[in-house]
Amino acid sequence: MSLAxxxxxxxxxxxxxxxxxxxxxxxxxxxxxxxxxxxxTVLIIGLPRLFDPPPPEEMPIAVQLVTxxxxxxxxxxxxxxxxxxKPEIPDVEPxxxxxxxxxxxPQPAPVPPSSATAPPPEPQRQxxxxxxxPxxxxxxEAPSPPPPPIxxxxxxxxxxxxxxVExxxxPxxRExxxxPRQMAKHEVKPEEPRHExxxxxxxxxxxxxxxxxxxxxxxEAAPSPDAPPQKQRNATVxxxxxxxxxxxxxxxxxxxxxxxxxxxxxxxxxxGARDARDLVVEIRVVVDxxxxxxxxxxxxxxxxxxxxxxxxxxxxxxxxxxxxCRPLHLPAEKYAIWKDLVVDFSPKxxx
Amino acid sequence: xxxxxRIVAGAVAVALVILLNTSGSLRAExxxxxxxxxxxxxxxxxxxxxxxxxxxxxxxRDIAGVVSADLERSGLFRPLDPRSFxxxxxxxxxxxxxxxxxQINAQALVTGSVKTQGDGRLRVEFRLWDVFAEQQLTGFGxxxxxxxxxxxxxxxxxxxxxxxxxxxxxxxxxIVYVSEAGPLDKRIKRLAIMDQDGANxxxxxxxxxxxxxxxxxxxxxxxxxxxxxxxxxxxYLFNIDTGQQEAVGDFPGMTFxxxxxxxxxxxxxxxxxxxxxxxxxxxxxTRRATRLTNSQAIDTSPCFSPDxxxxxxxxxxxxxxxxxxxxxxxxDARRISFGSGKYGTPVWSPRGDLIAFTKIDGGSFYIGxxxxxxxxxxLLTHDFLVEGPTWAPNGRVLMYYRQSPSDSxxxxxxxxxxxxxxTGSNQREVITPxxxxxxxxxxxxx
Numbered sequence: 119m120s121l122a123x124x125x126x127x128x129x130x131x132x133x134x135x136x137x138x139x140x141x142x143x144x145x146x147x148x149x150x151x152x153x154x155x156x157x158x159t160v161l162i163i164g165l166p167r168l169f170d171p172p173p174p175e176e177m178p179i180a181v182q183l184v185t186x187x188x189x190x191x192x193x194x195x196x197x198x199x200x201x202x203x204k205p206e207i208p209d210v211e212p213x214x215x216x217x218x219x220x221x222x223x224p225q226p227a228p229v230p231p232s233s234a235t236a237p238p239p240e241p242q243r244q245x246x247x248x249x250x251x252p253x254x255x256x257x258x259e260a261p262s263p264p265p266p267p268i269x270x271x272x273x274x275x276x277x278x279x280x281x282x283v284e285x286x287x288x289p290x291x292r293e294x295x296x297x298p299r300q301m302a303k304h305e306v307k308p309e310e311p312r313h314e315x316x317x318x319x320x321x322x323x324x325x326x327x328x329x330x331x332x333x334x335x336x337x338e339a340a341p342s343p344d345a346p347p348q349k350q351r352n353a354t355v356x357x358x359x360x361x362x363x364x365x366x367x368x369x370x371x372x373x374x375x376x377x378x379x380x381x382x383x384x385x386x387x388x389x390g391a392r393d394a395r396d397l398v399v400e401i402r403v404v405v406d407x408x409x410x411x412x413x414x415x416x417x418x419x420x421x422x423x424x425x426x427x428x429x430x431x432x433x434x435x436x437x438x439x440x441x442x443c444r445p446l447h448l449p450a451e452k453y454a455i456w457k458d459l460v461v462d463f464s465p466k467x468x469x
Numbered sequence: 470x471x472x473x474x475r476i477v478a479g480a481v482a483v484a485l486v487i488l489l490n491t492s493g494s495l496r497a498e499x500x501x502x503x504x505x506x507x508x509x510x511x512x513x514x515x516x517x518x519x520x521x522x523x524x525x526x527x528x529x530r531d532i533a534g535v536v537s538a539d540l541e542r543s544g545l546f547r548p549l550d551p552r553s554f555x556x557x558x559x560x561x562x563x564x565x566x567x568x569x570x571x572q573i574n575a576q577a578l579v580t581g582s583v584k585t586q587g588d589g590r591l592r593v594e595f596r597l598w599d600v601f602a603e604q605q606l607t608g609f610g611x612x613x614x615x616x617x618x619x620x621x622x623x624x625x626x627x628x629x630x631x632x633x634x635x636x637x638x639x640x641x642x643x644i645v646y647v648s649e650a651g652p653l654d655k656r657i658k659r660l661a662i663m664d665q666d667g668a669n670x671x672x673x674x675x676x677x678x679x680x681x682x683x684x685x686x687x688x689x690x691x692x693x694x695x696x697x698x699x700x701x702x703x704x705y706l707f708n709i710d711t712g713q714q715e716a717v718g719d720f721p722g723m724t725f726x727x728x729x730x731x732x733x734x735x736x737x738x739x740x741x742x743x744x745x746x747x748x749x750x751x752x753x754x755t756r757r758a759t760r761l762t763n764s765q766a767i768d769t770s771p772c773f774s775p776d777x778x779x780x781x782x783x784x785x786x787x788x789x790x791x792x793x794x795x796x797x798x799x800x801d802a803r804r805i806s807f808g809s810g811k812y813g814t815p816v817w818s819p820r821g822d823l824i825a826f827t828k829i830d831g832g833s834f835y836i837g838x839x840x841x842x843x844x845x846x847x848l849l850t851h852d853f854l855v856e857g858p859t860w861a862p863n864g865r866v867l868m869y870y871r872q873s874p875s876d877s878x879x880x881x882x883x884x885x886x887x888x889x890x891x892t893g894s895n896q897r898e899v900i901t902p903x904x905x906x907x908x909x910x911x912x913x914x915x
Contacts (some may be wrong), residue, residue, distance in 0.1 A: 439601030
């Protein structure tokens, strides 16, 4: 209100000063008019240029476009896979599992090596569990029957299941090495939309981080258990916001952050295990151009004899086969940078 | 100048070469650190184990059901609703259709089969599959009598737990406890034993003598406990298989709070005499007792460390009841609890990394854990009365009992068993036919 009243007041007074200025020559008026016109045109032309710079600033935001691209691609395959989903099932099996095992002979996971290695360990273990069942029989019910089953069980069981498993898997990979990629895309993509709904993320983070290592005493708890959960969130934020410049190559911070968060969402941390904080697992990953992980190899094969490490390593490796991480969200135009990845999993910020 | 220029130029050239090389190698191998993840139960599918005959199919359903319940109670697995299963596993399936299981978001799958052998016994096989990697993780076969199917189910659950977590399971175990019945002022307390999941419950004593604090032998189907059988409270041994009972040692005065040594050859206990309590170790083979403490205070609740080198106990020698750790021969006692309130019944984890205890503070009871040096105290649960923590053999789960308050007319005061995992977030009631207290977890049966 006060402003509205103030404005009319000066206008009335300004009329008076104009009269003396009007005494100036017409040239002056013409010049000033011309100058105003020039200034006006300059301003009009100049302003757009001034506004132009901001768009280039927005250009870097084009990262979003990059990320959108894979998603939109993902939607394309969706329609196809749904109708084909059931019929593809038989074909699908070979592509996903087979490509991985072939290239990675060292991995325990790959079918050929695992099948070869797996049979021996199982028969060895079998003797142990077998005595268990007989024991109950002996102690609880009948002592005589248990002994015979023990010897018979190991030979029978071990060879049969293992062979059955081995046979189907090895032949399939050989038959269709390349097509699997496409198949994988179709499979994965239909699943993503279902899983990606954010409710899951929300569920996991708050609940589990808070629930982990619950402590009823705020005072005593504060030093050890309560502190970690808070650090966890901070730590994750820091980790994500700080790109590892030297190692990240040409991936931008946001690109790294995105894939890092995606993998973290797929990784079920082996919580509660003894010394779980120290179980750092290194996984070497080969990625197809569409972002689908083709191979995921546990680097430190020598430690797989340790059941704790093996459990942790397999949980890390499993992350890359989680439908939420197939495909990985990586910029397609930078495939040369991320086709070979080494991913370190360490639960130190959580546990 | 020339020299320095050349040196600089050379350094720049070397740096460029190094840069080019490293950038090349970086391009070949991008490295990403993942330091956070999710902590959630693993989705696992456990379709019924198929069998040919009707009794086989029934056993297959029952076994899958018990395995599923075991894994679910651990809090580490989330068995999926069988109604969501797409593939109907049949006995002839050599390999599952993994996409069907990925479709319902199963990360692990357990298949199995049940057959009746010529001698009438059951042959049960199972395989654990990694659904994402499409590979078998483990698989075993067992043969047993038809009535013993539940035991097989627990053994299978242990194998699955072990393969996925890397740690031993605890499902093929039993719980001995004190079963309570009758009004509070005329309570009948009997020794009882059941499977870890509450099945196969049976009473071991007839209730004529009051019994308290049963403890499992770590090596045999034997229990040590406190009984008022002969009028004076005495520590007894009870053989579960034979039902035989015998008093331990020949002490003057009252003995209580017994616990086995890790090798099962000794029992540590308290002896009360002249208003003070001291700790003794009794060799079960020679029946010779060794005095461990000689204080003018109340020393009680002794418990060996799993390596047998130390003993934790509680004592009021410092004025209030606190936890202490000493060497197994009784020397070098050191206080480890320094929080507010009183601490009691220390129980060393079978893994050795923690000591569970009961704490009374501000009129409330707590069950908590701390490291053997007294650091890292963490309270897991509290209530009007919670007592008697006992560890699962793998050191990841505790069982204890909880008593509700009673009114002046003797109503209320019900006593029930509960289990809680080390995270403190997975607490479950263990269902017993009657009121129950003083649980003691057995080692794996094997």
